[in-house]
Amino acid sequence: MARNTQVAADHNAPAITQILAEYVANHPSKGWSDAVDHEAHRTFMNWLGCAVGASNHESAHAALAAVKLLAPGAQASVLGRRDKVDMCSAALINGITSHTFDFDDTHLKTIIHPAGPVASALLAMAEHTGATGRELIDALVIGIDVSCRVGNAMYPDHYDRGWHITGSTGTLGAAAGCARLLKLNTQQTAMALGIAASQPVGMREQFGTMTKPLHPGAAARAGLMAALLAQQGFTASPKALEAPRGMMQTVSTKNDWREITDELGQRFEISFNTYKPFACGIVIHPSIDACSQLRAKGITPDQVAKIELRVHSLVLELTGKKEPADGLQAKFSVYHGCAAGLTFGQAGEDEFADEIVTRDDMVALRRKVLAVVDDSIDEASADVTATLTDGRVVHVFVKHAIGSLENPMSDAQLEGKFHTMCDRVLGAAQTQTLIEACWAVGKAPNVSAIMSAAHN
Amino acid sequence: MARNTQVAADHNAPAITQILAEYVANHPSKGWSDAVDHEAHRTFMNWLGCAVGASNHESAHAALAAVKLLAPGAQASVLGRRDKVDMCSAALINGITSHTFDFDDTHLKTIIHPAGPVASALLAMAEHTGATGRELIDALVIGIDVSCRVGNAMYPDHYDRGWHITGSTGTLGAAAGCARLLKLNTQQTAMALGIAASQPVGMREQFGTMTKPLHPGAAARAGLMAALLAQQGFTASPKALEAPRGMMQTVSTKNDWREITDELGQRFEISFNTYKPFACGIVIHPSIDACSQLRAKGITPDQVAKIELRVHSLVLELTGKKEPADGLQAKFSVYHGCAAGLTFGQAGEDEFADEIVTRDDMVALRRKVLAVVDDSIDEASADVTATLTDGRVVHVFVKHAIGSLENPMSDAQLEGKFHTMCDRVLGAAQTQTLIEACWAVGKAPNVSAIMSAAHN
Secondary structure, eight states, X not given: OXXXXXXXXXXXXXXXXXXXXHHHHXXXXXXXXXXXXXXHHHHHHHHHHHHHHTTTSHHHHHHHHHHHTTOOOSOEEOTTSSXXXXXXXXXXXXXXXXXXTSOSEEETTTTBOOHHHHHHHHHHHHHHHTOOHHHHHHHHHHHHHHHHHHHHHHTTHHHHTTBOHHHHHHHHHHHHHHHHHTTOOHHHHHHHHHHHHTOOOOBGGGTTSTHHHHHHHHHHHHHHHHHHHHHTTOOOOTTTTTSTTSHHHHHOSOOOTHHHHTTBTTBOGGGGEEEOSSSSOGGXXXXXXXXXXXXXXXXXXXXXXEEEEEEOHHHHHHHBOSSOOSHHHHTTBHHHHHHHHHHHSOOSGGGGSHHHHTOHHHHHHHHTEEEEEOTTSOTTOEEEEEEETTSOEEEEEESSOTTSSSSOOOHHXXXXXXXXXXXXXXXXXXXXXXXXXXXXGGGOSSSHHHHHHSOO | OOOOOOSOOOTTOOOHHHHHHHHHHHSOTTOSOHHHHHHHHHHHHHHHHHHHHTTTSHHHHXXXXXXXXXXXXXXXXXXXXXXXXXXXXXXXXXXXXXXXXXXXXXXXXXXXXXXXXXXXXXXXXXXXXXXXXXXXXXXXXXXHHHHHHHHHHHTTXXXXXXXXXXXXHHHHHHHHHHHHHTTOOXXXXXXXXXXXXXXXXXXXXXXXXXXXHHHHHHHHHHHHHHHHHHHTTOOOOTTTTTSTTSHHHXXXXXXXXXXXXXXXXXXXXXXXXXXXXXXXXXXXXXXXXXXXXXXXXXXXXXXXXXXXXXXXXHHHHHHBOSSOOSHHXXXXXXHHHHHHHHXXXXXXXXXXXXXXXXXXXXXXXXXXXXXXXXXXXXXXXXXXXXXXXXXXXXXXXXXXXXXXXXXXXXXXXXXXXXXXXXXXXXXXXXXXXXXXXHHTXXXXXXXXXXXXXXXX
């Protein structure tokens, strides 16, 4: 019948659920620096652009078709489209689209994509409840802080075990953010976190399928619902996160509780958020950046006889596909990354389109790239030497690629990225209106300016 | 950046997702014995009675209030109530109520409560789509087979680690059942299982809170939605269950794949389902049964001078509360169980009500019970010797309590249990109508006879 368990347990964890609930419910509005607040706006804008940009992807169509089978109420908008669905379903679909291009934000310490679950839940709720932009940004900073701190505590064991950490911690972040937006008290917030703790989402095996972006969507949905349930009096364990058979010990054998409690309310994990300039795995970014710099020096593809690329062995191990046959394969080709950087000076979704990848000039340029393994070069760096047909030799070394924490994308670059994703959906003028609404959201009386610009 | 994982993985698993999908999609209708089919009806009826019985519990009120904030479409019924909500929300709420009393079915080998996630999803979907009763029962047998087989493969490691196995395997069972009900093909069914595989639900730390019964509800909801998504073309990994970073290896270090593949389509796990006659932990059941047998022999409480109860040490370890103060505490009191058995001949929710537990005669009778540890008696047995005031001594030994696999509740006893749960909600006459509709469901053209009898 019963049996003593053989699984190790830490019975001395601090009261994590309660500590986080007190923080979520009671931290002052904009209780952080202007720099943190600005980073929250950058995070929000980048997330929104990703969601609008992928709004016509086949995964969005499939998810919306399934949701419509439920005859949802018209409460909140599907970004990039004219459809309105209930809050939870909007959170689901916007969470899916925001991660479909794998172009959203990254908290590098944990490789969590934090905005997807949290912002998707918050914007849907804010639209329906009429929350102010200030309340939205407050909840975004706090929700992301919760998911990333829990991620810090469990990483890397939790990820190595197979969890897609974006979804598994995302339910907590979304619940925390929504609890804040609903102005739940400390006790109710603890219940919301507890309800969410039973619903971690996402396995890494799903990478490469639509279920990968489902993870932040399902986490957003579950987190929003957890907050609504708590508001209506539903209960959970007040130790649901930290108890021996609570969430964290169940899904991770490493739990460094201090990652959650240290400097809580003083250090904000959203400060460490980064944004990808290129729509592919981070390991190719330094090479693309280097070749874009060649282009910026006035070098054109037809001038190039040979490009010698020196990179760490890991780069070729993960992205060494020499002759990619289509856009998906090209995302695993550092050769295509170099060709795109030199030809276009950028590498967004457009530059990974099948018709670009198979173009004759791109095929020819890729073949001029000679990759050389050099483990003295850091994984985050790239060393490029172009030999031109006129005999000139041009060298570029990228220590930290654009988009890294050390060399972040500027606000203008984020706007440029936003345009590459949204212009085709909204047109350039409306996209610019939406960008301006994003920068202003923290001062807006509600999110209606954003919602009216965010669909075609 | 990247890092080779240290977590062990089995790279040679059979194609579990595909094997289960082929079974779910293609196994013949009623491709099993009459005995299996009858057990499916017993499972369905017991599940329905639990859900109706708890439909006025505060957890049902809270969940329904939260769902109503989403302005749900009126597609499917909340059992025991007049409310209609969308299919997914009905699956959620009926899943919650069916497990609220902890009185639902048990697959003893895994301690999964299999009907909660599966039947809750199926009935909601069947009501909306107009599926036949035959299709419903087919999907119930197959869905429960999937969740229990996955449970067999992972148990006990998965449970010991902290997972509430009812919810974690239940999403898969619900997805399988709903895929069958929607007549998805093999490929679509594999996708439904794959989507579900990213959404295991439930931590054991939640036991004693409303989030425990949320687990089968959330699993039902996620499984139903997974099937809808797959129907609309949403994709997942075709190896989502068995891959090294798929669900099963992520949530369990023990995975005996043969538990899934052996005798698939020949042995049906629903055959091993059991039903609790008493609304408390299984460890008290033999003692209640023994004292009920004393009552059946004509012995009344006032005749009793002393009851000597000999049980395994585990019984007192888990349920040794001598003086319970209320109904909840009484569920952990073998003394109260004995008093209820002798006084009422049963121990449903009514016999665990606060006002019964605190009644003077019950307090007095509990004090006459002397429990003696005897580890030569099996955990599943109880030895009771009553000494009467007139000097007579009456002895009852229960080897396998009523409700065990060896001594199952009869159909008449299941009906009696159903009445104890539902009469107060529906009245006795309508409850009887509902019972008859349950027995006839496999031959019914749709589920409307059930739905019209299942609310007040």
